[in-house]
Amino acid sequence: MAPQISPSILSADFARLAEEAKAVEGADWLHVDVMDNHFVPNLTLGVPVVESLARATDTPLDCHLMIEEPDRWAPQYVEAGAGSVTFHVEAATAPVRLAREIRAKGARASMALRPATPIEPYEDLLPELDMLLIMTVEPGFGGQAFLDIMLPKIRRTRELISRHGLELWLQVDGGVSASTIEQCADAGADVFVAGSAVYGASDPAEAVRALRKQAEAATSKASWLHDH
Ligand SMILES: O=C(CO)[C@@H](O)[C@H](O)COP(=O)(O)O
Numbered sequence: 125m126a127p128q129i130s131p132s133i134l135s136a137d138f139a140r141l142a143e144e145a146k147a148v149e150g151a152d153w154l155h156v157d158v159m160d161n162h163f164v165p166n167l168t169l170g171v172p173v174v175e176s177l178a179r180a181t182d183t184p185l186d187c188h189l190m191i192e193e194p195d196r197w198a199p200q201y202v203e204a205g206a207g208s209v210t211f212h213v214e215a216a217t218a219p220v221r222l223a224r225e226i227r228a229k230g231a232r233a234s235m236a237l238r239p240a241t242p243i244e245p246y247e248d249l250l251p252e253l254d255m256l257l258i259m260t261v262e263p264g265f266g267g268q269a270f271l272d273i274m275l276p277k278i279r280r281t282r283e284l285i286s287r288h289g290l291e292l293w294l295q296v297d298g299g300v301s302a303s304t305i306e307q308c309a310d311a312g313a314d315v316f317v318a319g320s321a322v323y324g325a326s327d328p329a330e331a332v333r334a335l336r337k338q339a340e341a342a343t344s345k346a347s348w349l350h351d352h
């Protein structure tokens with residue numbers, strides 16, 4: 125799959141969300157960080173705002189739920205219009221049932237891992253998912269420095285995906301910018317969330333295009349693409 129860019133609305137001006145969403149039309153997804161002040165020490169937005177955003181933009185919404193009890197809430201984000209819903213495995217009670225429910229309701233099902241959560245215990249769950257999100261910062265805030273200690277986990281996950289012959293997308297989120305996106309693509313990521321690198325730029329749409337170009341160039345040279 126060609127690399128995809130998902131700008132994070134967390135770094136946008138929340139008083140102008142519709143305009144900020146339109147500013148990145150041309151991106152593959154709009155990444156919406158939902159935080160409940162319990163799973164992470166920050167509070168952002170919920171179902172009503174996602175419903176409004178879905179009406180305000182043609183870009184599909186990639187909802188990243190950093191919340192407790194995703195088993196209870198995630199289906200409501202599909203109903204609100206999200207095209208992809210990511211729950212954290214650390215918070216989910218029944219991740220297989222939840223992934224199946226998200227898919228059955230018509231969205232892509234995705235599971236996220238915090239930096240300290242290994243992929244290996246979840247190998248058998250991968251066929252249930254459309255995307256796996258590897259956090260490259262501790263979740264909670266935009267603008268943090270990329271954790272390059274996550275690169276080996278991205279590589280191991282890409283190997284698992286290839287070994288099982290899965291179509292699953294591999295997303296990275298946190299500190300992804302012009303200086304880190306190539307390392308992520310080389311390690312095997314194919315969906316790139318970028319908040320401050322996009323909304324901190326003078327031209328967000330141009331920042332998306334530039335990141336996509338860098339990711340495409342790095343992916344075309346990456347061994348994981350050619351060795352399988
Ligand atoms: O989920 C999160 C943070 O918890 C992210 O989606 C951030 O919003 C990414 O922002 P940058 O690190 O790219 O500034």
Ligand SMILES: [Fe+2]
Nearest residue numbers: 157188297317
């Ligand atoms: Fe996120």
